[in-house]
Amino acid sequence: MKDPAAEIQTLREDLRRHEHLYYVLDQPEISDAEYDALMRRLQDLEAHHPELAAPDSPTQRVGGKPREGFVKVPHSGQMLSLDNALNEAELRDFDRRVRDLLAGEPYRYVTELKMDGLSMAAHYRNGQFVQAVTRGDGLVGEDVTENARTIRSLPLRVKTALEVFIEAFEVRGETVMNRRAFERLNAERDERGLSRFANPRNAAAGSLRLLEPQITASRRLDYYTYFLLADGRPAVASHWQSLEEMARMGFKVNPYRQICDGVEQVLAFCAEWEARREQLPYEIDGVVVKVDSVEQQRRLGFTAKAPRWAIAYKYPARQAVTTVEGIEVQVGRTGALTPVAHLKPVEVGGVTVARATLHNEDEIERLGLEIGDDVVIERSGDVIPKVVRVHAQGSYRKKFRMPAECPVCGGKIVREEGEAASRCINTNCSARLKESILHFASRHVMNIDGVGDALVDQLVDRGMVPSVADLYGLTVDALMALERMGKKSAGNIVRNIENSKKNRLPRVLTALGIRFVGERTAVFLAEAFGSMDAIAAASLEELQQAEEVGPKVAESVFQFFREPRNRELVERLRAAGLQFTYESTRPKYGPLKGMTFVLTGTLPNMSREDARRLIEVAGGKVSGSVSKKTNYVVAGEDAGSKLDKARELGIPVIGEDQLFDLIKVD
Ligand SMILES: [Zn+2]
Structure with a gap:
């Protein structure tokens, strides 16, 4: 018999190679079936030999345990945002500034396609992927390691010949x-009655930050790299060479890049890709232009908010003119009516569109839109575009009026003061009830497989589920009375409903459908209060103690629990056995735990407020005055008396770089 450790080793290497060929180079050598067979063999071996499991095994791509919260992590050095050039003249201005600052020295640019997604840093130790952090505000991002692991084009293990990168x-x-x-995801969401993602960027961001890495895995994200750093700084002398090195290491680097001698070549590159952007399988919104030499980059330096050695050339939006032939109204879960424009079909950026969302009455009024008008529509990735403005009034115009009665149930339509949306106020409106049940059962929420549109239509139309809580009273026999429902599927659905009782409190909170309380806010509320009852009893002020909960969200949560019907729903869900308490698993410690810092002077790259936040996120405290209890004084330029005091007391004085070292991601 073969040695299992050796076979596992060989399988992992083979799978890694095929992964790279397929997902990074797009040149597969074996069929999907052959790949799956290798993967199954490896999964099987690992299942029988748990002692041989490894985090960088290709089997780890499927997404492990759900994350239990959102953990913030400081970046090794600020993640940059670039200035924009909106036209040729602005790009030429940028080039002139570079030329002037370099005072006649020769220089060259690297141009790369500006992909429209979410920026992310990925950290490696000894060649192994260890952590991924979203851009966040550039200084502090969110730990998305488990989600990133599921991205097939992000290598879990890499080899490099360059000494400087071997350790980290x-x-x-x-x-x-x-x-x-993106289109597949939106089609799936349509089917399940969920709102569509507006564009691939939002979809990518939403997918990466999910609490369930398994769902991230199903979203088929891609990761393209454009910076290579050691210790938070570029470690290869030329940007172009660092791109080449990353490709050698096995990262996916966009192949459409070029070295440009001078601004004319840069402009030609921009023009070429503006014409070809629709042929790409992903969205781009421009071109990034960087000075190639890292040494020149260093001398060019930064303005207050962006590097002087790089700029983003942005393409204009994709728009078209067409006629609004009608406006239809759709009823959502909260009873909100959404007007949707029916358009004379028109091609925008290579896609034929026939509908555009109008959001609400105010939006129609703001646009001054009437049926029959010609409008400018804009696509930002999605096939459902938005109306930007009225282009020309139609010769036969008709004003849109929000119906006085619900198009589904005939109930009264009310628009409350200060609200943009008109709503059907009939809480028994079948359209609202159906949407509520679909929301409750959806994958991100209670995750009840089998409860989709067709089933919910029947359940509501037959009066079997007058409230979402009635889902928990459904029996196999009752379900079997429905159309196209066999004993087996009925049994599965009842079992899935039963299993949903194990969902933790944040999901139960999300399931209630409280306005403004999504997956993320629900986690913060659960973290802050620990139980449904504590949240229900909290005052407006107390609610705002929870992370990211402002007055608007607090008001919505507070009012929800004051409504007798909602109270009743909550009690029925409690009786059904849902999880109403929560144990936080969020780490409460950081690398600076127990340390006190004093900030003084002007730091080179960040404001004092940023530095304070960075320290606090890492578990440290910031104090206003130096004492014997101070661990470090972080001093920048023009530091004053605090620095003298620190020296007097013998407190270590450090700079911004050393602060980053103390809280270094590992
Ligand atoms: Zn209605």
């Missing part, structure tokens, strides 16, 4: 969703 390095790049995956 970091890549930065863009997480994107290609058009096909």
Whole structure:
């Protein structure tokens, strides 16, 4: 018999090679079936030999345990945002500034396609992927390691010949969703009555930050790298060479890049890709132009908010003019009516569109839109575009009026003061009830497989589920009375409903459908209060103690629990056995736990407020005055008396770089 350790080793290497061929180079050598067979063999061996499991095994791509919260992590050095050039003249201005500052020295640019996604840093130690952090505000991002692990084009293990990267390095790049995956995802969401993602960027960001890495895995994200850093700084002398090195290491680097001698070549590159952008399988919104030499980059330096050695050339939006032939109204879960424009079909950026969302009455009024008008529509990735403005009034115009009665149930339509949306106020409106049940059962929420449109239509139309809580009273016999429902599927559905009782409190909170309380806010509420009852009893002020909960969200949560019907729903769900308490698993410690810092002077790259936040996120405290209890004084330029005091007391004085070292990601 073969040695299992050796076979596992060989399988992993083979799978890694095929992964790279398929997902990074797009040149598969074996069929999907052959790949699956290798993967199954490896999964099987690992299942029988748990002692041989490894985090960088290709089997780990499927997404492990759900994350239990959102953990913030400081970046090794600020993640940059670039200035924009909106036209040729602005790009030429940029080039002139570079030329002037370099005072006649020769220089060259590297041009790369600007992919429209979410920036993310990925950290490697000894060649092994260890952590991924979203851009966040550039200084502090969110730990998405488990989600990133599921991205097939992000290598879990790499080899490098360059000494400086062997122990540790970091890549930065863009997480994107290609058009096909995006369209598939939206089609799936339509089917399940969920709102569509507006564009691939939102879809990529939403997918990467999910609490369930398994769902991220199903979203087919891609990761393209464009920075290679050691210790938070570029470690290869030329940007172009660092791109080449990343490709050698096995990262996916966009192949459409070029070295340009001078601004004319840059402009030609921009023009070429503006014409070809629709042929790409993913969205781009421009071209990034960087000075190639890292040494020149260093001398060019930064303005207050962006590097002087790089710029993003942005393409204009994709728009078209067409006629609004009618406006239809759709009823959502909260009873909100959404007007949708029916358009004379028109091609925008290679896609034929026939509908555009109008959001609400105010939007129609703001646009001054009437049926029959010609409008400018704009696509930003999605096939459902938005109306930008009225282009020309139609010769036969008709004003849109929000119906006085619900198009589904005939109930009264009310628009409350200060609200943009008109709503059907009939809480028993079948359209609302159906949407509520679909929301409750959806994968992100209670995850009840089998409860989709067709089933919910029947359940509501037959009066079997007058409230979402009635789902928990459904029996196999009752379900079998429905059309196209056999004993087996009925049994599965009842079992799935039963299993949903194990969902933790944040999901139960999300399931209630409280306005403004999504997956993320629900986690913060659960973290802050620990139980449904504590949240229900909290005052407006107390609610705002929870992370990211402002007055608007607090008001919505507070009012929800004051409504007798909602109270009744909550009690029925409690009786059904849902999880109403929560144990936080969020780490409460950081690398600076127990340390006190004093900030003084002007730091080179960040404001004092940023530095304070960075320290606090890492578990440290910031104090206003130096004492014997101070661990470090972080001093910048023009530091004053605090610095003298620190020296007097013998407190260590450090700079911004050393602060980053103390809280270094590992
Ligand atoms: Zn209605």
